[in-house]
Amino acid sequence: MRKRSPVLALLTVAAVLATPAAASAASVASVASVASDSSDSSAGQAKILSFRGMNLKIPADWRVYRDGDSVVVVTGLLCKRPEPFAPDCEGxxxxxxxxxxxxxxxxxxxxxxxxxxxxxxxxVIPCPFNSKLSWYPGEKASYRGLRQVGPGHKAKYTTWPNRCVTKDTGRTTAKWTQREWFLPTSKILVVDVWNTYGLSGVLKRATWS
Known part of the structure; x- marks a missing residue:
């Protein structure tokens, strides 16, 4: 492996795995501001997720958890640990x-x-798709631009190439992209490693309060 720079993307495959402690059922609770909303028949049943004035209409089966100043939105059926960067937790x-x-x-x-x-x-962070592999991040963004997040708000949108590698030999087994929407004025960052279907549209149709 080539030497990594001492920045956020600094991850050494040989390092000891350092992940946050799993949140307990008591400390990770559903976001209180999620309300049912079935008025949009074309989109099917939905609910509203509000965070720092940003209101997102999301599918009713997406599960929402808050822990301090972060929110995990679980979109898959299997997720044993709903927290950021937990492996095998689609969202x-x-x-x-x-x-x-x-x-x-x-x-x-x-x-x-x-x-x-x-x-x-x-x-070292586990690969999102396989906890037995390590997450090896790219140092150079593959795309930078702006994306609309509701009326009057544009996010700095960046995509980053990543790889999943074996812990013993560093062999690449999968490649994928991390997507980030950053609103510095509203102080909101959205991160997606699963290429969540429909997320771009959800953010584009956001409302603000």
Whole structure:
């Protein structure tokens, strides 16, 4: 493996796995601001997820969990640990400023700006699709631009190439893209590693309060 730079994307496959402690059922609760909404018959039954003034109409079967200043939206059927970067938990994440500012990296801290890929901690992160593999991030964005997030709000949209590698030999077994929508004025960061179907449209149709 080539030497990594000491930034958010600093992940060494030989390092000891460092993941956040699993949130307990008591500390991870459904977002209180999610309300049922079936008025849009064309989209089927839906509900509203509100976060820092951003209101998203999401499918009713997407499960929403809040832990501090972060929200996990689980879109798949199997998810044993609904927290950011937990392996085998299909969905996406929404972060507020307390989650993306002063991120601990190697004895110091870094505030997310979009210049480097977002990771909430240093160390080896399991591959999202297979916990027996390691997540090896790309250092260069594959795309940068703007995306509409409801009326009057545009996010800095960035995509990052990533690989899943074996822990013993570093052999690449899968390639995928991390997508990030960052609204610095509203202080919201949305991160998706599963290429969640319909998420771009959900964000484009957001309303604000």
């Amino acid at each position: 996406f994440w929404i972060f507020g400023p307390r989650a993306y500012m002063n991120v601990p990296v190697g004895g110091g801290s870094i505030t997310y700006t979009g210049k480097t890929q977002f990771h909430p901690f240093s160390g």
